[in-house]
Amino acid sequence: MTGAEVLLEALVREGVEVIFGHPGGAIMPVYDALYHRKELRHILTRHEQGAGHAATAYARASGRVGVVFATSGPGALNLTTALADAMMDATPLVAVTGQVPTTAVGTDAFQEADVTGVTMPITKHNYLVADVNDLPRVVKEAFHIARTGRPGPVLIDLPKDVQNDAFTGDFPEQVDLPGYRPTYKGHPRQIERALAALSAAERPVLMVGGGAQHAADPIRRFVERTGIPAVATLQGLGVVAADDPHYLGMPGMHGTVAANRAIHEADLILGIGLRFDDRVTGDVERFAPNLKTLIHVNIEPADIGKVIEAQIPVVGDAAWVAERLAEGAGPLKIEPWWRRIRAWQAENPLPFPDDGELRSQAVIRAFGEATGGEAVVVTGVGQHQMFAAQFYPVKKPRSFLTSGGLGTMGFGLPASIGAQVARPGETVLLFDGDGSFQMTLQELATVSKYRLPVKIVLLNNGFLGMVRQWQDLFYEDRYSEVFLADSNPDFVKLAEAYGIPAFRVERREEVEDAVERVLGEPGPVLAEFRVKAEEGVFPMIPAGGSTEDMITEPPEEARS
Amino acid sequence: MKQRHVISVLVEDHPRVLTRITSMFARRGFNIDSLAVGRTHLPGVSRISFVVEGDDRTLEQVEKQLNRLIEVLKVVDHEGPRLERELALVKVRVEGIEERIELKEIAEAFRAQIVDVARHALTFEVTGHPAKIDRFLEELSNYGVLETMRTGAVAMDRGERVIKLRARREAV
Numbered sequence: 001m002t003g004a005e006v007l008l009e010a011l012v013r014e015g016v017e018v019i020f021g022h023p024g025g026a027i028m029p030v031y032d033a034l035y036h037r038k039e040l041r042h043i044l045t046r047h048e049q050g051a052g053h054a055a056t057a058y059a060r061a062s063g064r065v066g067v068v069f070a071t072s073g074p075g076a077l078n079l080t081t082a083l084a085d086a087m088m089d090a091t092p093l094v095a096v097t098g099q100v101p102t103t104a105v106g107t108d109a110f111q112e113a114d115v116t117g118v119t120m121p122i123t124k125h126n127y128l129v130a131d132v133n134d135l136p137r138v139v140k141e142a143f144h145i146a147r148t149g150r151p152g153p154v155l156i157d158l159p160k161d162v163q164n165d166a167f168t169g170d171f172p173e174q175v176d177l178p179g180y181r182p183t184y185k186g187h188p189r190q191i192e193r194a195l196a197a198l199s200a201a202e203r204p205v206l207m208v209g210g211g212a213q214h215a216a217d218p219i220r221r222f223v224e225r226t227g228i229p230a231v232a233t234l235q236g237l238g239v240v241a242a243d244d245p246h247y248l249g250m251p252g253m254h255g256t257v258a259a260n261r262a263i264h265e266a267d268l269i270l271g272i273g274l275r276f277d278d279r280v281t282g283d284v285e286r287f288a289p290n291l292k293t294l295i296h297v298n299i300e301p302a303d304i305g306k307v308i309e310a311q312i313p314v315v316g317d318a319a320w321v322a323e324r325l326a327e328g329a330g331p332l333k334i335e336p337w338w339r340r341i342r343a344w345q346a347e348n349p350l351p352f353p354d355d356g357e358l359r360s361q362a363v364i365r366a367f368g369e370a371t372g373g374e375a376v377v378v379t380g381v382g383q384h385q386m387f388a389a390q391f392y393p394v395k396k397p398r399s400f401l402t403s404g405g406l407g408t409m410g411f412g413l414p415a416s417i418g419a420q421v422a423r424p425g426e427t428v429l430l431f432d433g434d435g436s437f438q439m440t441l442q443e444l445a446t447v448s449k450y451r452l453p454v455k456i457v458l459l460n461n462g463f464l465g466m467v468r469q470w471q472d473l474f475y476e477d478r479y480s481e482v483f484l485a486d487s488n489p490d491f492v493k494l495a496e497a498y499g500i501p502a503f504r505v506e507r508r509e510e511v512e513d514a515v516e517r518v519l520g521e522p523g524p525v526l527a528e529f530r531v532k533a534e535e536g537v538f539p540m541i542p543a544g545g546s547t548e549d550m551i552t553e554p555p556e557e558a559r560s
Numbered sequence: 561m562k563q564r565h566v567i568s569v570l571v572e573d574h575p576r577v578l579t580r581i582t583s584m585f586a587r588r589g590f591n592i593d594s595l596a597v598g599r600t601h602l603p604g605v606s607r608i609s610f611v612v613e614g615d616d617r618t619l620e621q622v623e624k625q626l627n628r629l630i631e632v633l634k635v636v637d638h639e640g641p642r643l644e645r646e647l648a649l650v651k652v653r654v655e656g657i658e659e660r661i662e663l664k665e666i667a668e669a670f671r672a673q674i675v676d677v678a679r680h681a682l683t684f685e686v687t688g689h690p691a692k693i694d695r696f697l698e699e700l701s702n703y704g705v706l707e708t709m710r711t712g713a714v715a716m717d718r719g720e721r722v723i724k725l726r727a728r729r730e731a732v
Contacts, residue, residue, distance in 0.1 A: 120580060121587050125630045128575075145630060178726065179572060179633045302624035305617070 003132040004033035004163040010139035020051040024071025027098025029163035046442040050414035052082020056091045057401045057418030065092045072098045073111030084122040086153040088405025092146040093153035101161040115157045124152030132162050133169030144175045149182030150300035186316030194295045195328045201268035203337045210235025211273025215319035216397035222326035231259040237400040242393035252280040254386040257348035264547040272297045273318040276307040286546035297321045351538050358508045360459045360531045364391040366515045375427040376419050380412030380436025383465035386537040388431040410439025420452040434460040444498040447524045455518050456526040461533045469536045495526035502526040566715040569608045570634040577631045594712035609714045641718040646690045647711045651683045653704030670696045
């Protein structure tokens with residue numbers, strides 16, 4: 001067996017079925033071996049970043065480890081954004097990159113880059129394999145590290161000569177990583193304390209994040225049993241169903257008034273699988289000023305106490321801990337608290353201007369209604385992403401795939417590919433903006449190549465809308481370099497050029513028909529909605545602000 | 561409140577493990593005052609000592625972020641009674657016999673050894689707590705210090721306390 005064959009054998013042994021990637025000189029032995037292994041499906045993207053985001057979405061939509069291949073130098077460097085993205089949003093990924101032969105490493109050889117050096121801070125761990133006999137162990141460790149603890153990307157840099165070397169070693173059955181032993185079971189004493197604090201709380205709030213996506217069942221039982229008000233961060237959307245009466249929406253910068261007010265007034269927060277990102281907390285000093293007890297459940301000890309001090313830290317797996325909490329907790333007596341929350345909800349619905357103009361909010365809501373909140377939603381980054389988070393009623397876990405931590409524009413289209421590959425029978429809805437979409441639009445070719453029935457909903461406002469919104473609010477309307485409409489392509493023709501049916505919607509009254517047309521399309525489709533350009537995402541808590549600084553409605557002049 | 565801490569880290573002796581640690585320190589904005597590395601009696605295990613300054617919260621993050629690294633086996637903040645030593649080599653210019661005598665006296669007071677003698681230069685070797693080395697260098701600053709090299713502090717708990725590694729155990 002050659003190193004390349006060993007790699008593929010090791011992947012098969014890990015249960016890998018799909019690989020996203022792009023070949024090149026230094027990884028050709030692997031691609032040659034792949035030619036013979038028909039049980040491994042390879043999705044060829046048009047750019048390595050696309051392969052990385054596709055693998056990320058595949059992992060998050062399926063709960064499995066995403067696998068991505070790239071060649072050395074530029075190939076591997078093109079992956080870095082996707083690796084950093086996966087690192088921030090705790091996504092299990094194994095990336096295999098070709099490297100120049102060991103004899104050439106360090107000589108500035110053709111297509112050489114120090115990929116283990118470059119990716120050190122943006123991977124959970126990485127390897128440079130110098131001996132082919134280490135390869136099965138390295139692959140086994142990589143998958144173990146990627147999927148356990150706080151999940152993350154692991155990169156294996158594989159020199160070309162090692163891919164060709166003859167293998168004489170063994171495939172280990174187990175891993176031995178003495179420095180890596182994640183804690184799964186929360187400490188029983190801490191769980192007892194948490195339960196006691198919960199039952200004593202007057203104004204408790206449950207906050208769930210991306211680390212709770214695999215724990216939706218026990219968390220939903222816990223919510224049902226206790227009657228606790230629940231909020232979900234951007235990555236936690238779908239952990240609690242959007243139509244659950246206990247659900248208050250998303251907190252943070254573009255969160256609902258009710259979610260943010262509840263956190264502001266809460267005396268106890270039970271945070272599961274989140275890390276209190278600055279888009280959630282705003283000014284840390286003024287975050288949740290009435291908080292007496294934070295119960296912080298996270299599998300990564302370093303994420304507990306990093307931003308907000310936790311009175312009851314629980315290091316452990318979200319599902320394991322939630323299961324114990326669901327078993328141990330009883331109904332909470334918090335009727336006065338709920339009355340206050342219901343009042344905030346009644347007084348502050350999400351601003352939904354529906355004045356006959358074509359707006360993103362109406363488009364997203366229409367798709368939400370037509371799909372019953374059951375689609376797998378993927379987004380790019382920008383205003384459309386926040387509108388999707390606000391207006392698409394996510395019902396299921398692992399069904400809202402978005403770049404949260406890194407905020408990677410261009411995430412959407414390749415991610416929709418990975419999502420559709422992971423969940424072939426389901427409707428994958430991509431909400432993207434014209435700016436974000438153009439960062440990775442070459443992956444239309446990938447959609448077309450595999451006839452993936454992705455529904456691309458392009459919310460075209462002709463601007464870098466989120467930047468424009470900040471310029472509106474904080475830079476006295478100086479719209480510096482945000483105008484795209486003068487040079488945007490004809491997106492309908494563009495999609496058609498890739499063999500993807502497409503059409504354009506310009507009027508509000510066409511939305512419902514357009515939604516029906518998109519969802520009725522058996523294959524891929526792109527619908528371009530020419531949405532109102534002068535639009536802001538509200539409510540908004542300015543960066544570094546607190547709930548008290550919340551702007552709930554667009555300023556007067558912006559509305560005209 | 562900021563305090564000086566000496567931290568010992570046992571690591572797997574792999575290529576780039578030191579880079580992983582120092583890069584993490586730099587990225588997280590933790591300042592390293594000194595750093596020393598060496599092998600241990602355990603095969604494949606190296607030991608790194610850091611001197612860092614920070615408040616409790618920063619130190620908690622330093623320890624947790626170190627523990628996050630796969631190749632880090634054990635992190636210990638030496639908070640109790642500890643031995644702390646550093647070694648320094650110092651080369652000083654000497655002009656004339658009087659200076660030579662004065663320097664020898666200073667060396668004796670600090671139990672520094674003269675390890676190299678030349679016509680116009682003396683080289684001292686001194687070991688001890690980093691604070692002692694600071695004072696020694698301060699004394700010498702009245703003379704012509706030509707070159708200094710300090711190893712960074714190494715530390716160990718006093719008494720019978722030892723840093724134990726968990727027994728190697730097979731995980732899934």
